Amino acid sequence: xxxxxxxxxxxxxxxxxxxxxxxxxAFPITPQTLIVEQIxxxxxNGEMDADFIPVxxxxxxxxxxxxxxxxxxxxxxxxxxxxxxxxxxxxxxAPQIRLPVVMANANRSLGAAAGIWLExxxxxxxxxxxxxxxxxxxxxxxxxxxxxxxxxxxDHRVMxxxxxxxxxxxxxxxxxxxxxxxQAAVDGFLPKYVPVNVLDPDDPIVMNPIxxxxxxxxxxxxxxxAIDSAKIAIxxxxxxxxxxxxxxxxxxxxxxxxxxxxxxxVAIGTAATTSRLVVDRLRAEGKKAGLIRIRFMRPFPKGExxxxxxxxxxxxxxxxxxxxxxxxxxxxxxxxxxYGSVLPVTDHIAGLGGRDLTPEILSKVFxxxxxxxxxxxxxDVYWHxxxxxx
Amino acid sequence: xxxxxxxxxxxxxxxxxxxxxxxxxxxxxLEAQAFxxxxxxxxxxxxxxxxxxxDQKIRIKSQIYRPDMLVILDESLLDIDPVGDGLKPEGSxxxxxxxxxxxxxxxxxxxxxxxxxxxxxxxxxxxxxxxxSILGSMAKVQDLVSLRSIKAAIxxxxxxxxxxxxxxxNAAAAQASxxxxxxxxxxxxREIAHREMWMPNWQDIPIGVTLxxxxxxxxxxxxxSSWQNMTxxxxxxxxxxxxxxxxxxxxxxxxxxxxxxxxxxDDYEKWDFRYCKGCGICAQVCPVNAIEMVKGVKEW
Numbered sequence: 001x002x003x004x005x006x007x008x009x010x011x012x013x014x015x016x017x018x019x020x021x022x023x024x025x026a027f028p029i030t031p032q033t034l035i036v037e038q039i040x041x042x043x044x045n046g047e048m049d050a051d052f053i054p055v056x057x058x059x060x061x062x063x064x065x066x067x068x069x070x071x072x073x074x075x076x077x078x079x080x081x082x083x084x085x086x087x088x089x090x091x092x093x094a095p096q097i098r099l100p101v102v103m104a105n106a107n108r109s110l111g112a113a114a115g116i117w118l119e120x121x122x123x124x125x126x127x128x129x130x131x132x133x134x135x136x137x138x139x140x141x142x143x144x145x146x147x148x149x150x151x152x153x154x155d156h157r158v159m160x161x162x163x164x165x166x167x168x169x170x171x172x173x174x175x176x177x178x179x180x181x182x183q184a185a186v187d188g189f190l191p192k193y194v195p196v197n198v199l200d201p202d203d204p205i206v207m208n209p210i211x212x213x214x215x216x217x218x219x220x221x222x223x224x225x226a227i228d229s230a231k232i233a234i235x236x237x238x239x240x241x242x243x244x245x246x247x248x249x250x251x252x253x254x255x256x257x258x259x260x261x262x263x264x265x266v267a268i269g270t271a272a273t274t275s276r277l278v279v280d281r282l283r284a285e286g287k288k289a290g291l292i293r294i295r296f297m298r299p300f301p302k303g304e305x306x307x308x309x310x311x312x313x314x315x316x317x318x319x320x321x322x323x324x325x326x327x328x329x330x331x332x333x334x335x336x337x338x339y340g341s342v343l344p345v346t347d348h349i350a351g352l353g354g355r356d357l358t359p360e361i362l363s364k365v366f367x368x369x370x371x372x373x374x375x376x377x378x379x380d381v382y383w384h385x386x387x388x389x390x
Numbered sequence: 391x392x393x394x395x396x397x398x399x400x401x402x403x404x405x406x407x408x409x410x411x412x413x414x415x416x417x418x419x420l421e422a423q424a425f426x427x428x429x430x431x432x433x434x435x436x437x438x439x440x441x442x443x444x445d446q447k448i449r450i451k452s453q454i455y456r457p458d459m460l461v462i463l464d465e466s467l468l469d470i471d472p473v474g475d476g477l478k479p480e481g482s483x484x485x486x487x488x489x490x491x492x493x494x495x496x497x498x499x500x501x502x503x504x505x506x507x508x509x510x511x512x513x514x515x516x517x518x519x520x521x522x523s524i525l526g527s528m529a530k531v532q533d534l535v536s537l538r539s540i541k542a543a544i545x546x547x548x549x550x551x552x553x554x555x556x557x558x559x560n561a562a563a564a565q566a567s568x569x570x571x572x573x574x575x576x577x578x579x580r581e582i583a584h585r586e587m588w589m590p591n592w593q594d595i596p597i598g599v600t601l602x603x604x605x606x607x608x609x610x611x612x613x614x615s616s617w618q619n620m621t622x623x624x625x626x627x628x629x630x631x632x633x634x635x636x637x638x639x640x641x642x643x644x645x646x647x648x649x650x651x652x653x654x655x656d657d658y659e660k661w662d663f664r665y666c667k668g669c670g671i672c673a674q675v676c677p678v679n680a681i682e683m684v685k686g687v688k689e690w
Binding site: 099214218222226 | 429587590591593595596597598599600
C-alpha cells in the first residue's frame with residue numbers, strides 16, 4: 001500500500017488502473033478531464049495495459065464503451081455535465097443489454113447559463129436509464145468504489161453498468177490523503193471479468209435485437225428486478241472489501257450519529273461531510289441530530305430508509321439540484337419512500353451551480369428541521385442562501 | 391361503434407386505406423380514428439391497420455380484436471396469418487381475390503365481398519397498390535359510409551399528396567372496384583391457425599434479450615430469424631432469370647435486399663425463391679435486361 005495526496009479525479013484513475021481496465025473510450029470535459037488525462041498517462045507509461053480510444057464526442061464514448069463491453073472486455077470511462085447529457089441516448093443501451101460498463105461522473109451543472117461547477121442536475125435525470133448510481137463522499141471512497149463498482153457490475157446476479165458520481169471540484173480537483181491499495185490485493189478482490197454474453201464471430205449471438213411488444217414488459221421487469229437484486233451484492237462486496245482493505249462504507253445508507261437521534265437530514269456526496277461537522281456541533285449542544293447519507297440512488301434504499309427514520313420526529317432532505325417547479329430529486333425519492341408516514345419531511349435546496357455550501361448554511365437547514373419537530377413547517381421546500389424572499 | 395381491421399402487405403397501402411375510410415366517415419358527419427401496426431418497415435411484410443367509426447366520440451385507443459369488418463388486401467395472408475381471428479359472425483369481409491365470395495374461406499362464414507382489386511389497380515394506377523380499389527368495394531357491404539364519401543376522401547388525401555391527376559385516377563379505381571364487386575357468403579371451414587410464438591416469463595428471457603443462435607424455436611427475432619421468415623410468400627411478381635443474356639456483372643447479387651441471389655462458381659446467379667419477395671430491384675439494376683419480372687408467385 002502506498003499513501004498519496006491526490007485529487008478525486010486521480011483517485012478514480014488509480015481505481016481504473018488497479019482494476020486492470022482493458023478499454024477506455026475517452027473525451028475530456030471539466031471537471032472530469034483529470035481522470036482521462038491520468039489514464040492516458042498511465043497507458044503511455046506502460047503502467048496500464050488498456051486501449052485508450054480518444055473519440056470525437058461523448059455520444060461516441062458510450063457507443064464505444066457498449067461495443068467494447070459487448071466484446072467481453074472490462075470497460076471504463078468518465079464524463080460530466082453536458083458530456084453525460086450527450087451520452088443520454090446511448091446510456092440506455094448498456095443496462096438493457098446488461099453490459100457492466102463502469103463510468104465516473106464528476107458532477108457539474110448542466111445547461112445555460114453555463115457553469116463548470118458542482119450541481120447534481122447532470123446525473124439525477126439519468127436515474128431512469130437503468131444504470132446503478134453511487135455518490136461518493138471523499139477521494140478514498142472514489143478510488144475504492146471504482147474497484148467495488150467493477151465487482152458489482154460484473155457480478156452475474158447483477159450484470160449492470162455502474163455510475164460513480166463524485167462532486168465536481170469539491171472532490172474532483174481537491175487533493176486528499178488516499179491509500180493506494182496493492183495491485184496483488186486488488187487482483188484478489190476483483191477477479192478477471194467473465195462475461196455472460198459476448199460477441200464472438202465463432203459463436204454468433206444477437207444483442208439488442210428489435211424487441212417487439214410481446215417481450216418488452218418482461219424485459220423491463222427483468223431489468224427492474226436486477227437493479228433490486230444488486231442490493232444484496234452491494235452489501236456482500238463491501239463486507240469482502242473491508243476484510244481485505246480495512247475500509248467499509250456500510251451499505252446503501254451510511255448512518256452517522258443516528259442512535260437516539262430525534263431529527264436528521266438526508267444528504268448525498270460531500271454535503272454529507274460538512275453535515276457531519278454540523279451534527280457534531282449540535283450533539284455537543286445536547287441536541288439530538290443525526291445524518292443519513294444515501295450512497296446509492298439506484299438501487300434506491302427504500303426499506304433501509306424507512307428503518308433509519310423510524311425513531312425520528314422530523315427529517316430534512318438536502319438537494320443539490322431541483323426539478324423546476326417541483327422538488328429536488330432526492331427529496332422526491334425520499335418522501336415517496338416514506339409515503340404514509342406522519343414524519344414531517346422538508347426539502348432543502350442549496351449549493352447550486354457551485355455555490356459554496358458552508359457549515360452555516362447546513363446549520364440553517366438543521367434549524368428548520370429541528371423547528372419542524374414542534375411546529376408544522378410553513379413550506380415543504382426551502383431554498384437556502386437565496387437573495388430575495390422565497 | 392363499427393370496427394374494421396385491414397390486413398395487407400407493406401406497400402399495398404393498408405394504412406392509407408384505413409385513413410381514407412376514417413376520413414370518409416368524418417365526411418359523413420361521424421367520428422373516426424385510424425391507425426397502423428407494423429414491425430419492420432419492409433415492402434411485402436404483413437401489415438395491419440385499424441379503423442373505428444362511431445356516431446359519438448371514440449374513447450378507446452387499443453387495437454381491434456373483434457372486428458365488425460375485415461378487409462384483406464392480399465389473400466395469401468390467409469395462409470400465414472390468423473386473419474379471420476375474432477371476426478364477428480354477424481360481421482362482413484372484403485377480400486382482394488379473383489375468386490367469388492363462395493370460394494373464399496376465412497374461417498368464419500360471413501357476408502363477403504370479393505373483387506380482383508389487383509387487376510383494377512394495375513388498370514387504373516399502373517401499379518399493384520390496391521388500397522383505393524378495395525375502398526370502393528367496402529361501400530358494397532356496409533351502409534355507414536357511402537361510395538361518394540369514400541371517393542371524396544380518396545380525392546382529398548391523394549390530391550393533397552400527389553396532385554389532382556392522382557386524385558382522379560384513384561377515385562376512378564374505387565368506382566371501378568365497386569362496380570365489379572360480387573357479394574355473397576364466404577366459407578368458414580378454415581382453421582384459424584395462430585402463429586406459435588415464444589412467450590417466456592420475465593425470468594426466462596435471456597438477460598439483455600441476447601439470443602444465441604438456434605436455441606429458441608419459433609422465435610422471430612435473433613440470429614437465424616431471417617431463415618425462419620420465408621419472405622418468398624410476399625411476392626406478387628417473380629424475377630425470371632435469362633441466363634443467356636447475363637453478362638455476370640453481379641449487380642443483381644450485390645443489390646438484392648433479401649440476399650436471396652446466390653453467386654455460383656462461374657459467377658452466374660441462382661435465386662432462392664423461399665426468400666425472394668419480388669421487389670424487382672434485381673431486374674432494375676440489370677444493365678442487359680437479363681431479368682424480367684413476371685406476375686405471380688413463380689419459380690424457375
